[in-house]
Amino acid sequence: MNYLEGKIDFHGQIRCSKYMNYGILTSGVAAYIAGWLAHDSFLSIKVFLILSIIAGIICIPAWPMYNRKPLQFQKTKN
Amino acid sequence: MSKYNIQEFKSNFDTAFIEFFNKKGYKQSYFVDNIRFLFGFGCVIPAAIAFGLEHFHDFSKLKEHLLCLLLVYFTFSGLLTWWISFVKRNRIYMGTSPDQKLSIDAETTLPLKHNPHLDLTLRIKRGKQPTTIAHKLSIPVADIFDQEGQISQDAFSKHISSLCRSCIDKE
Numbered sequence: 535m536n537y538l539e540g541k542i543d544f545h546g547q548i549r550c551s552k553y554m555n556y557g558i559l560t561s562g563v564a565a566y567i568a569g570w571l572a573h574d575s576f577l578s579i580k581v582f583l584i585l586s587i588i589a590g591i592i593c594i595p596a597w598p599m600y601n602r603k604p605l606q607f608q609k610t611k612n
Numbered sequence: 613m614s615k616y617n618i619q620e621f622k623s624n625f626d627t628a629f630i631e632f633f634n635k636k637g638y639k640q641s642y643f644v645d646n647i648r649f650l651f652g653f654g655c656v657i658p659a660a661i662a663f664g665l666e667h668f669h670d671f672s673k674l675k676e677h678l679l680c681l682l683l684v685y686f687t688f689s690g691l692l693t694w695w696i697s698f699v700k701r702n703r704i705y706m707g708t709s710p711d712q713k714l715s716i717d718a719e720t721t722l723p724l725k726h727n728p729h730l731d732l733t734l735r736i737k738r739g740k741q742p743t744t745i746a747h748k749l750s751i752p753v754a755d756i757f758d759q760e761g762q763i764s765q766d767a768f769s770k771h772i773s774s775l776c777r778s779c780i781d782k783e
Contacts, residue, residue, distance in 0.1 A: 605727065
């Protein structure tokens, strides 16, 4: 159930942050271009929302690809 | 699943660091935090007075009073921002040794990296001398925290004690 707890290693956190930033930026640019070409601002909003949701699906859950480089922490003392 | 929460790691380290020196008999100074609270109240009080005045009186009659309160608010707000940004910064502890001969000032930062290192800067001032000597220590997070995100007391004591021996005890 780690998908809901959202624990990812540090390497995964940096990757996820990069994907989110590039994803949102790309969504904005693509939405602007689509809306400009179609002369339709509503299309622009729809494209932005769809691409943002895709970026969210890639970034929000704790996918296994974000847990590929775990650190070796100290042993827990009970 | 291990915890990888940078903020929690820093917070746990800061707490353990403060407890370590307080247990050694150092007297912690709250001067920086007290001034920060003072500036904070300096912002809140004019805002509350402005809200209260406007609630009971007409705005047109209060323009000059609100302007004064606004100027007071922005002054304190600017002072608060300056204090937090340039004076408090990442400072976590200011204290004086039991014999009053040494004062220490500690800052920690823990930037998110692939293998994060906790950077501790310890500034030591001897007596009333104007100069301070800064000592830096960089500890990998994996060396002092366990899988639950809790600090490993043995590893922490080892690092901080070696820092104390090399920096503070020599002073």
